[in-house]
Amino acid sequence: MIDDDLPRTHFDPITLAGVLGLFFFAIIILVNMLDVRETRAESGATPTAAAFQPTFTLDPFPTSTYTHTPLPPTWTITPTYTFTPFPTATATDTPSPSPTLHPSITPTITDTPAPTATPTLMPLPTPHQVISWTLQVPILMYHYISTPPDDADIYRVDLSVEPAMFRAQMQYLVENGYSTIDLYDLSLAITNKIELPPKPVIITLDDGYVDNYWYAFPILQEFGLKATFFVITEFVDNNYASYMSWEMIEAMAAAGMRIEPHSKTHPDLSGRDRDYLIYQILGSQETIAAHIGYTPRYFAYPGGRYDELTMQILHELHFWGAVTTQGGKWHNFDSRYEWPRVRIRYTTPLAEFAGLVAAPGTVGGKPSGN
Numbered sequence: 001m002i003d004d005d006l007p008r009t010h011f012d013p014i015t016l017a018g019v020l021g022l023f024f025f026a027i028i029i030l031v032n033m034l035d036v037r038e039t040r041a042e043s044g045a046t047p048t049a050a051a052f053q054p055t056f057t058l059d060p061f062p063t064s065t066y067t068h069t070p071l072p073p074t075w076t077i078t079p080t081y082t083f084t085p086f087p088t089a090t091a092t093d094t095p096s097p098s099p100t101l102h103p104s105i106t107p108t109i110t111d112t113p114a115p116t117a118t119p120t121l122m123p124l125p126t127p128h129q130v131i132s133w134t135l136q137v138p139i140l141m142y143h144y145i146s147t148p149p150d151d152a153d154i155y156r157v158d159l160s161v162e163p164a165m166f167r168a169q170m171q172y173l174v175e176n177g178y179s180t181i182d183l184y185d186l187s188l189a190i191t192n193k194i195e196l197p198p199k200p201v202i203i204t205l206d207d208g209y210v211d212n213y214w215y216a217f218p219i220l221q222e223f224g225l226k227a228t229f230f231v232i233t234e235f236v237d238n239n240y241a242s243y244m245s246w247e248m249i250e251a252m253a254a255a256g257m258r259i260e261p262h263s264k265t266h267p268d269l270s271g272r273d274r275d276y277l278i279y280q281i282l283g284s285q286e287t288i289a290a291h292i293g294y295t296p297r298y299f300a301y302p303g304g305r306y307d308e309l310t311m312q313i314l315h316e317l318h319f320w321g322a323v324t325t326q327g328g329k330w331h332n333f334d335s336r337y338e339w340p341r342v343r344i345r346y347t348t349p350l351a352e353f354a355g356l357v358a359a360p361g362t363v364g365g366k367p368s369g370n
């Protein structure tokens, strides 16, 4: 009989040692594991294979089933127009005179302080002392310099001047003391009161007809005169037979003639949206710049058609001015995108021409508000 039925806790010494031994062994294992983790966390080192066994395996990347299908042969990538930033101004960006062609006006231009070249496109100089000068300078407007074909209509004839007449007109200018300047000279005279030579006149020829190169260019060179040619760039790009080639245009630019944009395709620019105007104006400007080495700053409205937005775009694109087909001789800063011209017609006799180029009071014209 058991005299004590209370359960007795009885620990066999051997069993107790075994249990304690297992307990301490488990403690040691646990402490080691924690130590490994802390060491990894502090060092950031890559765990060794012994310390870190990945519990997953990366499945191999599935074999690609995509195959590149080449574009069908009939597909062509059409170049789209992108608005590119203005090229960085360089030393050649500043209009430079051509002294060999125009010795008479070289001193005046030499005295002109060259506009400072800046990293961005050079803007039109601001009027001197907030005054712009209103100057009377005839800007002559020509188109064809050739004998009209027999089947020419009245408009084609009216846009033409016979080469012999053109030569007589140029000779008249030289023999009567006129000096040809360009639109850059006019801008600087208006804004900075740069003195112009006596009896200045500006000669412009619109559209870039090939007869300009064959007839007008040699006659101008013969008399040491310079002119401004407004060209339609896409017509040149397309090698249209009636228009000058880039080779001809580059040769004239190298000889001191001014080449300025007259749009890409000669559309009516009134009532158009911004994108279209930028395409036509900036597009033709950049194309010419690529061929003549500097950015042209003047525009002639195709057909004389434009509106407020057209002028606004010219302003945004840092054009210095634009010429219309309206008649007139007075120009100032405010009217720089609407400078009028003097149309020389097929039927204009030399005596009438003399009156058209006469511009008393040209030099030192009256100041106006800017």
Ligand SMILES: [Zn+2]
Pocket: 206, 207, 262, 266, 301, 302, 303
């Ligand atoms: Zn035109």
